Amino acid sequence: MRDPYLQVSGLTKSYGSVQALGGVSLDVEKGEFVTFLGPSGSGKTTTLMIIAGFENATSGSVRVGGRSLSNIPPHARNIGIVFQNYALFPHKTALQNIMFPLDMRGVPAAEAERKARAMLDLVGLSGYGDRWPKDMSGGQQQRIALARALVFEPSLLLLDEPLGALDKNLREQMQIEIKRIQKSLGVTTIFVTHDQSEAMTMSDRIAVFEKGRIDQIGTPQEVYRTPSTPFVARFIGDSNLLPGTVLDPDQGLVRTEHLGLMRLPSRLAAAAGAPVTLMLRPESIHLAGLAAGVSEDAPNRADISVHTVVPYGDSTLLIGRAGGADLRIRLRGPEADGIGSGAALSVLWPASAIHAIPAV
Amino acid sequence: MLSVLNRGAAAPGALKPWLLLLPLVLFLCAFFLVPLGQVALMSVTEPEFGLGNYAHLTSDSLYLQVFINTFLTALGVALCCLLLGYPLAYLMAQSSPRVAALLMLLVTMSFWTSFLVRTYAWMVLLGNNGPITAALAFLGWNPPPHLLFTRLSSTLAMVHILIPYMVMSLYSVMKRIDPALLRAAESLGARPWSVFRQVYLPLSAPGMVNGATLVFMICLGFYVTPVLLGSPQEQMVAGLIGTQIEEFLDFGQASAMAMVLLASTMIVLTVYHRRFGLDRLWG
Known part of the structure; x- marks a missing residue:
């Protein structure tokens, strides 16, 4: 049997006597869009941070493409992350922000700029390369952050509640937009949210987190129609x-x-x-x-x-x-x-x- | 009708905050602005009316030398404060709130000790019979160097006295750097040095500029420390002004120098204000 692309197995995480994760396992296929859904404190962000390398698991492992990620520092993991508040560099223009990961990889400036401009096109902000992040709206900053996380062709895209700061209409627009871009690039994506409607509309599969564990993993239909625990039934719909x-x-x-x-x-x-x-x-x-x-x-x-x-x-x-x-x-x-x-x-x-x- | 009444009621209310400033304004007028005006007046009237004192300043290369010396010393002190203060402020910004508070206490502790006591302490430390000279002699530096009454000793003492300003300027800016930006840089492939060089350093630059400007300006007019610890051959402006008054009773010349010093400080402030905005100077 073929190994899954992203394989998370038996992750636990304790802070002193407090257990944040109590054995999280899941497999994600290449190109799949999987959402971690759960209330705050359910362990979804901790799991994401362990995959990104910013937190160490107490036990368990993360493998991407058959390769274990333990002992690989975050900068060498080749994982694109969009942070909650976008984390755009305020002292760099939109274009410079997008070029940053290419610069870090030693891509020649001309080629980096060409790729960054292509990415600007993809997120629909062609004319905005010279803008400063502070001069852009939340939705525009969001797109730049997405472009920056994708321009280096990461093996994995992680989105940490990226739509939380946007108003409702913009959020729906960005949901469709992110889904479109994700599909066109075929990048394997983990999306963290506590918003069940976001999870329903965007995901191939949803992993519902509760108290440091995954209660259920399934397609939006499955978790909606046949929840495996009362918590899942209450949380979704x-x-x-x-x-x-x-x-x-x-x-x-x-x-x-x-x-x-x-x-x-x-x-x-x-x-x-x-x-x-x-x-x-x-x-x-x-x-x-x-x-x-x-x-x-x-x-x-x-x-x-x-x-x-x-x-x-x-x-x-x-x-x-x-x-x-x-x-x-x-x-x-x-x-x-x-x-x-x-x-x-x-x-x-x-x-x-x-x-x-x-x-x- | 109602709005007219409201406006009538709001007017005295809007004046009140300014009234609170009145005691300080009066104090500053009586004890700062009036004497300053007197100094300005003296610079053009003592001993006779005219710009003679200013002309004298430009004709004698000694004065120019002292001004250059003052600027270079202030620059050196600002630079030393930056180099020594940056790692400390960085450590504080990265530490837990408890450790940061403790470090801040240690930094500001030197504020609580009298200025003069600290200056004399340096005299003891650096003196010809002091521990540092003894240590250098012990290590085979024979004859040991004269440390006291040199530019080195006055610079050291001024760095010691002014470094809290630098650390606080840096710390207040570093504390506001969003840690998510550093994580973002790391996730995008930046090694630790690149994260620092490409993200942390540029974002902490405002703190460096603030701290350096503050230290530089205070240093320009520094009197006690350079007079007590510095080299008599390499006087700073404030010291020379003191000499002019105490030894030569030349109030006119001293006033002219004070006005030039004031003007140069104002120029530094103006440049800073044009570039960064004065309101940011105090964090």
């Missing part, structure tokens, strides 16, 4: 988590604490009586009578009394009480018209919308 116990694993029947009996689409790989958490996305719950193709039969239904209505424009979030717990329902377009706080609704959902998360 909006969700209803229903604790319960397995009633009949062969029939896929679960008794939930708040909404009674639920029927799953397939049999469960758990013994009767085992605890289980069911996840139900708010957008897969429908109003009874309006849901075409959804069986009206019990058990996958509930009667709720709405107490909160949050309009989003393209959809409306309803939060209502059902069986002593809150249930979140997201209705598209005009479906929610006329529903106000205090309304009593009957809702249902297809068995296929329920995902069982085994208790750990």
Whole structure:
């Protein structure tokens, strides 16, 4: 079997008695775009810094293209990094910033300038070579930082929350832009963020970090539809988590604490009586009578009394009480018209919308 | 209507901060500006009205020599402060806050000791019977060199006295250098020396300029240390002004020299201000 391009295995990191990483392993294929997603303090940036060589792992290893990176100082790793606040050199112009890594590699000045200008073209800032970083907008500085990290054809591109400082519209624009540039160069990329929508739109695969470990690695669809832990379900997208116990694993029947009996689409790989958490996305719950193709039969239904209505424009979030717990329902377009706080609704959902998360 | 009322209320409020400055302004007027005016007046009226004192300054090469000597000494002191202060400030900027605070304490400690005590301490250290001369003699330098009352001894003592200004100027600038820039340089392929040469050094340059300007200007008018420790043959301007007054009672000539010294300091300040902005001088 072929070795993966980037191989991170068993990374641990302790600061005194505090463990920042508790065994992080993942494989990344060449050209892949993988996002490290997690809240602050979950270990995603620490892992990135170990790959970059700015932190030493307590144990574990990082290999790129089959070569171990331990004992290689950061300057010899050939890894491009875009830092959170871009870290452009304030005493160098945009072009000089981009030429810096080539200069460090002894590339002749004329060739370095040609390559740097080509990079400026690629990031869409052709005429901006002579600008000083302080005279550029956040988005422009971002592009220069990206160009500088890519101009020396690094074996790996690391992006450390690069969009955090930008406003929302610019952020979306840069997401598309970074993705386009990454694809056109085919560079293997690790992207660190705590923003789940950023992770969803950009990644080939997402690694969800929690408390110094990776909870789940998978495509955006996989982590969204079949989260492997309640944390992943909560962190990515909006969700209803229903604790319960397995009633009949062969029939896929679960008794939930708040909404009674639920029927799953397939049999469960758990013994009767085992605890289980069911996840139900708010957008897969429908109003009874309006849901075409959804069986009206019990058990996958509930009667709720709405107490909160949050309009989003393209959809409306309803939060209502059902069986002593809150249930979140997201209705598209005009479906929610006329529903106000205090309304009593009957809702249902297809068995296929329920995902069982085994208790750990 | 309302806005008119507001404006009326705001006017006295806007004046108040300036009133706070009044005591200091009065003090400076009475004890600095008025005497300074008197000195300026004396330079053109003593012993007779005219520019005679200034003409004398340009005609006698001794004065020119003293001014050149003063500038060279100030330059040397500034350079020595820079060379000695840079590594220390760098160390402080890289250290943990605790260690940095301790080092800063050690640097500023010399501020707490009297100026004169420190100058006399150097006399003891460098004197003909002092430990340094003895050590040099012991190492086989025979006869041992005269260290005291030379340009070396006055330069050493002035560097000692002025180095805290340099260290603080450098430290305040170095502390603001974003460590991410150094990491970025490293990730882009710069070896440690290149990181320093290409990124750290240029970014710390404002601190070097600030510190050197500060030390240079203070040094231009330095009196006590060069007079007590320096070579009588290589006097500095302030020392010569003192001699003029104490020994020759030539107030006119002394005042003219003081005005030229003031003017040269103002020129250095103006050049600095044009290039970097005066507000940055004190960090």
